[in-house]
Amino acid sequence: EAGVAQSPRYKIIEKRQSVAFWCNPISGHATLYWYQQILGQGPKLLIQFQNNGVVDDSQLPKDRFSAERLKGVDSTLKIQPAKLEDSAVYLCASSLEAGANYEQYFGPGTRLTVT
Amino acid sequence: AQSVSQHNHHVILSEAASLELGCNYSYGGTVNLFWYVQYPGQHLQLLLKYFSGDPLVKGIKGFEAEFIKSKFSFNLRKPSVQWSDTAEYFCAVKIHDMRFGAGTRLTVKP
Structure with missing residues (x-):
C-alpha cells in the first residue's frame, strides 16, 4: 500500500514570497490533516478535512494560510506571504475516517525555510 | 485547553538499559492517548494507543505504556x-483534535 505522498520535500523562499505544498493521501482515506512542526516542538494541527469539507481549522492562521481539498483526495496548503516564523516542517497525514480509533498515517513532510 | 508535557528533551542510554519516557496531559475528561515514533529519516509512525480498558497497553517492538x-x-x-x-518519541492526546508533546529524543549507544 502506498503511503502519504508530499511534495516538494524541501523549499527555501524569501519572506513575503508565496509557497504551496501538495499532499496525496492514502487511497480511500476520507480524512486529511495538515500539521506544522517547528524545530524542537511537536506537530501542531493546522487543518483537518473530511472528504472535501473542513472539519477543524481553528489553528490555521487564515490571514496568510489557506488549504483546499477540492475533490476530496489531494490537498494543497498555501502560505502567502510567508514570514520568518513559518520556517517549519509541514506534515500531511491521512486516516480512513475521523474518529480517534482510526490511525493517522503521516507523510515525509516538506521542510520550509524562510529567509 | 488540553496540553501535553514530555519531561525529557533528550535521553541517552546504553543498549540493554531500561527506558521510561514521561508524558503528562492536562484534561479532566475522557482522553485517547498515543505514542508516535520518528526514526531518523523516516515518517512519524504509531507505536501504541490507549482508548479504554486495560491501562497497560502493548505496542510494536516491545514498547508498552501505562x-x-x-x-x-x-x-x-x-x-x-x-x-x-x-x-524521537512523541506523546499525543486526542479529544477534539490531536495535540502532541514536544518530543523526546532517545539516543541508544551501542
Missing part, C-alpha cells in the same frame, strides 16, 4: 533498549 488516570500520565516503557530504538 495509563494512570489519577496522575494524568501515559508513560512509555521498554525493559531493554536496542541501538535501533534511537529515534
Whole structure:
C-alpha cells in the first residue's frame, strides 16, 4: 500500500514570497490533516478535512494560510506571504475516517525555510 | 485547553538499559492517548494507543505504556533498549483534535 505522498520535500523562499505544498493521501482515506512542526516542538494541527469539507481549522492562521481539498483526495496548503516564523516542517497525514480509533498515517513532510 | 508535557528533551542510554519516557496531559475528561515514533529519516509512525480498558497497553517492538488516570500520565516503557530504538518519541492526546508533546529524543549507544 502506498503511503502519504508530499511534495516538494524541501523549499527555501524569501519572506513575503508565496509557497504551496501538495499532499496525496492514502487511497480511500476520507480524512486529511495538515500539521506544522517547528524545530524542537511537536506537530501542531493546522487543518483537518473530511472528504472535501473542513472539519477543524481553528489553528490555521487564515490571514496568510489557506488549504483546499477540492475533490476530496489531494490537498494543497498555501502560505502567502510567508514570514520568518513559518520556517517549519509541514506534515500531511491521512486516516480512513475521523474518529480517534482510526490511525493517522503521516507523510515525509516538506521542510520550509524562510529567509 | 488540553496540553501535553514530555519531561525529557533528550535521553541517552546504553543498549540493554531500561527506558521510561514521561508524558503528562492536562484534561479532566475522557482522553485517547498515543505514542508516535520518528526514526531518523523516516515518517512519524504509531507505536501504541490507549482508548479504554486495560491501562497497560502493548505496542510494536516491545514498547508498552501505562495509563494512570489519577496522575494524568501515559508513560512509555521498554525493559531493554536496542541501538535501533534511537529515534524521537512523541506523546499525543486526542479529544477534539490531536495535540502532541514536544518530543523526546532517545539516543541508544551501542
